[in-house]
Amino acid sequence: MSVLxxxxxxxxxxxxxxxxxxxxxxxxDGKVLEYSRRVRPLDVAEEIGPxxxxxxxxxxxxxxxxGVDSYLPEEGEVSLRLxxxxxxxxxNVLRHSCAHIMARAVMRVFPGVxxxxxxxxxxxxxxxxxxxxxxxxxxFPKIEAEMAKIVKxxxxxxxxxxxxEQAIKFCEDLKQSLKVEHLSAGLKDxxxxxxxxQGEFIDLCRGPHIPSAGxxxxxxxxxxxxxxxxxxxxxxxxxxxxxxxxxxxxxxEAYIAQVEEAKRRDHRVLGRQLQLFMIEPNVGSGLVFWLxxxxxxxxxxxxxLYGELIRRGYQPVYTPVIGNVHLYETxxxxxxxxxxxxxxxxxxxxxxxxxxxxxxxxxITIYKSQPRSYRDLPLRLAEFGTVHRFEQSGExxxxxxxxxFTQDDAHIFCTEDQVADEFRGCIEMTxxxxxxxxxxxxxxxxxxxxxxxxxxxxxxxxxDKAEAALVHVCRDMNLSNVSVEKGExxxxxxxxxxxxxxxxxxxxxxxxxxxxxxxxxxxxxxxxYIGADNTPHQPVMIHRAPFGSLERFVGVLIEHFAGxxxxxxAPEQVRVMVVTQKVEDYGRAVQKRLSEAGLRVTxxxxxxxxGAKIRAAQLELIPYxxxxxxxxxEEGKIAVRDRLTGDLGAxxxxxxxxxxxxxxxxxxxxxxxxxxxxxxxxNEANAY
RNA sequence: GCUGCUGUAGCUCAGUCGGUAGAGCGCGUCCUUGGUAAGGACGAGGUCAUGGGUCCGAAUCCCAUCAGCAGCUCCA
Numbered sequence: 069m070s071v072l073x074x075x076x077x078x079x080x081x082x083x084x085x086x087x088x089x090x091x092x093x094x095x096x097d098g099k100v101l102e103y104s105r106r107v108r109p110l111d112v113a114e115e116i117g118p119x120x121x122x123x124x125x126x127x128x129x130x131x132x133x134x135g136v137d138s139y140l141p142e143e144g145e146v147s148l149r150l151x152x153x154x155x156x157x158x159x160n161v162l163r164h165s166c167a168h169i170m171a172r173a174v175m176r177v178f179p180g181v182x183x184x185x186x187x188x189x190x191x192x193x194x195x196x197x198x199x200x201x202x203x204x205x206x207x208f209p210k211i212e213a214e215m216a217k218i219v220k221x222x223x224x225x226x227x228x229x230x231x232x233e234q235a236i237k238f239c240e241d242l243k244q245s246l247k248v249e250h251l252s253a254g255l256k257d258x259x260x261x262x263x264x265x266q267g268e269f270i271d272l273c274r275g276p277h278i279p280s281a282g283x284x285x286x287x288x289x290x291x292x293x294x295x296x297x298x299x300x301x302x303x304x305x306x307x308x309x310x311x312x313x314x315x316x317x318x319x320x321e322a323y324i325a326q327v328e329e330a331k332r333r334d335h336r337v338l339g340r341q342l343q344l345f346m347i348e349p350n351v352g353s354g355l356v357f358w359l360x361x362x363x364x365x366x367x368x369x370x371x372x373l374y375g376e377l378i379r380r381g382y383q384p385v386y387t388p389v390i391g392n393v394h395l396y397e398t399x400x401x402x403x404x405x406x407x408x409x410x411x412x413x414x415x416x417x418x419x420x421x422x423x424x425x426x427x428x429x430x431x432i433t434i435y436k437s438q439p440r441s442y443r444d445l446p447l448r449l450a451e452f453g454t455v456h457r458f459e460q461s462g463e464x465x466x467x468x469x470x471x472x473f474t475q476d477d478a479h480i481f482c483t484e485d486q487v488a489d490e491f492r493g494c495i496e497m498t499x500x501x502x503x504x505x506x507x508x509x510x511x512x513x514x515x516x517x518x519x520x521x522x523x524x525x526x527x528x529x530x531x532d533k534a535e536a537a538l539v540h541v542c543r544d545m546n547l548s549n550v551s552v553e554k555g556e557x558x559x560x561x562x563x564x565x566x567x568x569x570x571x572x573x574x575x576x577x578x579x580x581x582x583x584x585x586x587x588x589x590x591x592x593x594x595x596x597y598i599g600a601d602n603t604p605h606q607p608v609m610i611h612r613a614p615f616g617s618l619e620r621f622v623g624v625l626i627e628h629f630a631g632x633x634x635x636x637x638a639p640e641q642v643r644v645m646v647v648t649q650k651v652e653d654y655g656r657a658v659q660k661r662l663s664e665a666g667l668r669v670t671x672x673x674x675x676x677x678x679g680a681k682i683r684a685a686q687l688e689l690i691p692y693x694x695x696x697x698x699x700x701x702e703e704g705k706i707a708v709r710d711r712l713t714g715d716l717g718a719x720x721x722x723x724x725x726x727x728x729x730x731x732x733x734x735x736x737x738x739x740x741x742x743x744x745x746x747x748x749x750x751n752e753a754n755a756y
Numbered sequence: 757g758c759u760g761c762u763g764u765a766g767c768u769c770a771g772u773c774g775g776u777a778g779a780g781c782g783c784g785u786c787c788u789u790g791g792u793a794a795g796g797a798c799g800a801g802g803u804c805a806u807g808g809g810u811c812c813g814a815a816u817c818c819c820a821u822c823a824g825c826a827g828c829u830c831c832a
Contacts, residue, residue, distance in 0.1 A: 194827095202760070293827030294759025301829045305759055308827070336825095340767080349805095349823050405832060407757095426832055455832095460757050461823090463830065558832075648789045675789070683793035697791055707792080715792055 159315070163193040165225060165278045166215075166287050166313035171195045172269035173214035174309070177207070183271060184246050184297060184306050191323060192312030196295055198246065203307050208289045211309075215287060221267070222282030227275060228263045235261045239272065246297070247272050286320035287313040330574070335626035336466040342631050342689065344622075344639070345467060354464040354471030356619055361639035364668065365625070366618050368637050370452055372504070372735075373476055373614065376497060382450040382478055387430035389454055393420040395429045398593060400586075410458050410471075427453035428611060431479040432593050435607075440597040445607060446482035446490055452618070453477045467623030468576075474618045480610040481588075481595070487608050488537045491564075491581060492545060498566055498579040498614040505625065506634075506737040507578075510568040511549035514538055515556030523559055526585045534583045535562050560586030570628045578616040578624065584609040632689045632711070636732045638668070643690045644706075645672040645681040647697035654701040658694060658721060665725045667732075686711060692728060694721075712738060 167186035170193075175181050178199050186195030197203075230238060232251065239247040251272065255261055264273045266281065278284070288311060295308040314320045331337075339345045344362035347355065358366055377384060393412050396402035402409070402422065412420040424430065431449045440447070454474045463469055480490050495512075502510055516535050517524045524531070542550045542564070557563060561583035568576050588595035588606050596604040615621035625633070635641055642662055646655040652673045662669040672681045678695065685693050693709040700706050700718055708716040708724050 204760075291826060292760070295828045296758075299829075301758065305828080307759080310827080353823075399832090401832060408831070428832090457831080460830065462757065462828080464824095469831080560832095645792095646789095647791050650789070675787090677788095677790050677795060678792065679790085680794055681792095686793055693792085695792065699791085709792060 159313075160188045161276055162278055162284060162315065163188040163313045165281070166284050166311065167193040167195045168225070168264065168266060168269065168271055168273070168277070169215050169218050169281055169284065169287075170211065170289070170309065170311055171197075171271065172218055172266065173211050174199075175269065176214050177210050182246050183244055185250075186271075192290065192310060194295075194308050194310045196297070196306040196308050198297075198304070198306050203292045203309060205292070212287075212289055218267075219281045219284050219287075222280045223267045224280040225277035226265045227277075228265055228270070229260055230263065232256075232259055232261060235263070235272065238263075242270070244272075283315075284313050285315045286317040287311055288320060288324070326573070330627075333627045333630045334466075335468070335623040338626050338631040339467065339623075342626075342639075344626065347466075352471065353461060354459060354469070356467055356470055356472065362622065364639040365622055365633065365637050369615070369618065369622070370476075373501070376500065377450045377478070380448075380493060380497060381446075382448040384450050385431070385434060387427065387434070387451060387453065388424075389456075390421045390423050391430065393422050395433070396422055396425070399426075399429045399432075400592060401425060401429075408457050408459060410456050423456040424453075425455055425457045427451060427455060427475060427477045428479055428587060428609075429593075431477075432587060432595065432609075435479075435481050435595060436593065440481070440607070442483060442597055442599045442605070445597060446480050446486050448478055448480045450476075450478035467619040467626075470619050473620070475613045476615040476618065477611070477613050480612070481597075481607045482610070483597070483599075483605070484533070484608055487534070487583065487610070488541055490610055491538065491583070492541045494581040494610060494612040494614075495541065495545065495547075495564065498581065498612075501579065501614040502566065502568060504735055505628075507568045507570070507624075507628065509570075510566050511551060512542065512547055513556065513565045513567055513577075514542065514550060514552045515558070515563045515565060516552055516554050517557040517562065518555035521555065524557065525560060525589070525591075530585050531562070534585065538562055538564060538583070558582050558584070560584045568624070570624060574627075576620070576624050578621055579612075579614045580616060581610065581612040584611055632691075634735060634737045635691050635728065636735045638689075638691050640670055640688065640690050641667050641728065641732070642669045642692045642694055643672055643681075643685045644669060644694045644696065645678065645685070647678045647695065649673060649675060651696050651698060651701040655696045658696060658706060661721060662694075662725065665729065667725070667728060682709065692724075694724065 164187065167188065171183055171186055174195070174197060175183075178201055180199065182198035184196035184198065186193065201207075232255070236248055236251050239245075239251060251261065261272060262275060263270050264275060264277055290310040290312060292310070293308050294305045297303040297306055312320065312323060314323065339362070342361060343359050344365065345359055346357045347353070348357060351357075374384070390413070393402055405425065409425050410423045412422045414420050430453070431451070434449055435447060452474050454472065456472045459469060459471055464471070480494070482490050502508065514535075517531055519528070539552075556565075563580055563582035565577050566579040568578050570576065585608060587593055588609050590606075595607050595609075597607050599605045625637075633639070644655050644659045644662070646652055655671055655673060659669050659671045672684070674681065678697075682693060682695075689711065691711050693711070695707040695709055697707070703718070704720070705718040706721050706724055707718045710716055
């Protein structure tokens, strides 16, 4: 008698099934539930009788899905991961099943469709199809109606296993040529593959699936787009249909609300509304104009970082934004990256100049300009360096993906012994930057080399040493959320990328610290320093940029703060407004005093009601309003209004100035209210 | 670069069957001088992305180009 043990992933429930349809559920508290008719696998098993082994197994107790999967218990005990509804994994299972349901519906609406792949992604799923008809949103209601029908019918997902050859034949009979290709290419080494059947629909699939379609509580088709077969841009393009699915309607609604929130925070929208930046197609795609208000934010960030650079022993430099092509030939970037560079400028004498795509060769040029001693190291050269890369047109996106951008770049030249300390310093600086801006939710991705790949330069020993140093530093610093990803290294060395999650859950790769044993090498720039032993040695380089680029960083910040910047970054910190024009003179005097106190201030002396002026300032996300009426003018005070909390009452001007100056000095971040984007929300005064 | 969608006033958008353009916000002027999220009146503002084509006639239909959006591919 074969027994199937289901090991539970996560919270310690275990289920045992015998071939005689016996099932026990052991809960974490030790209690054992005898199986009941409500346990799904038994229902399915009974339907197919002796073919229990082929049944899809899933466990549902008292209406809760405990787990899903299906396996053939051939001999003895088989271990099977079981997923509880509480696990994030359970949603993925649900969504993948929903992808099958969607594919089934599409096949019903558009017979003859070819199926490609249909995996889950964050917050949803997609399925790639090949079909003549160009899918559009107009087709969604039809497909969704068919999906709803399938969910309502609540048919079970059934696992079917086949020998490899049998599977190929099977897919040929189904006329699913993409599946045939996948079986004979990607899966060619598998002796056995599985399919999942649901009614008339059957699809090559590893599983697992929900027990039956009814478990899908809510779903919605989202969009359709092109995607290449097997992710290869040289192969045919398929139609990718995106959708999302949840256990309940409430979850779906919450998700849709979150998407709406993201749209309202879109830096491209806020950037225009708040007059932070613009892009003018007549000048060029992907070329950013920093408008006066955006320039304030950038300058404040630069000043902040500049102070840190000096404190940490960096030496700021300025270098040319173009350079002779030879430089980039030596670095190895040209012509290797030719396609993503602006084409070189060719002079009459044949000399070629390149708009620099990176700053490193220029800093290296400074290093090389004189002999270096070990006493000079570490040499830390910093520059807000503007670079240009000709990104493909479809890759451009607001400020987060542009063709001209400024890196808060620096290159550290040091000895191998100094690598660990320097690396630590870079990480600390990046942490400080993120912490100061309230981007506290991030992970550090250590990109290591893939030992089986040959695209990396340098000896394995050096790599091992570098990677070990990184791990050591991260461990030593007690960094949480560090993950090692093999194959993610730069070709010249391992790196640590800071992947930041903003306040609505999206991930952005911003800061980076990279170890480089390649560019200093004899094959490249042949950098040297004279060691204590009076012989030449090769330095190690560290490339680092805490922000990554000012453009992307500010783009992310706009969305993170929903345009409502902390006081020290706010383009306009205070607005003085008068209740009546009779006190305009006093208002202007207050404005002048604020300006002298170093605050960025404007005044609103229009012949408008005070309510209208307040509203305008609220919508412009100005942190403080100093309101002046006859009373204040008489008492020599101002009435302070806080954008977030409203009227703070009257206070002496100097007291208010001190309060604001302190807030600027401390770079205070006042609550970023989730669910409030700031602009465009009407009749929701409390949201601010 | 690829697939699909989109392009009308500074912004957000409407414009039916093809008959040479409209709203709100914003902007300007005037009236109003007020107490914590919108006072009123009047006015200016558009070669309907650009270039071709069909038609008596094109914002509207067709083609091309450019740009934007979503996704793919890419990201030193």
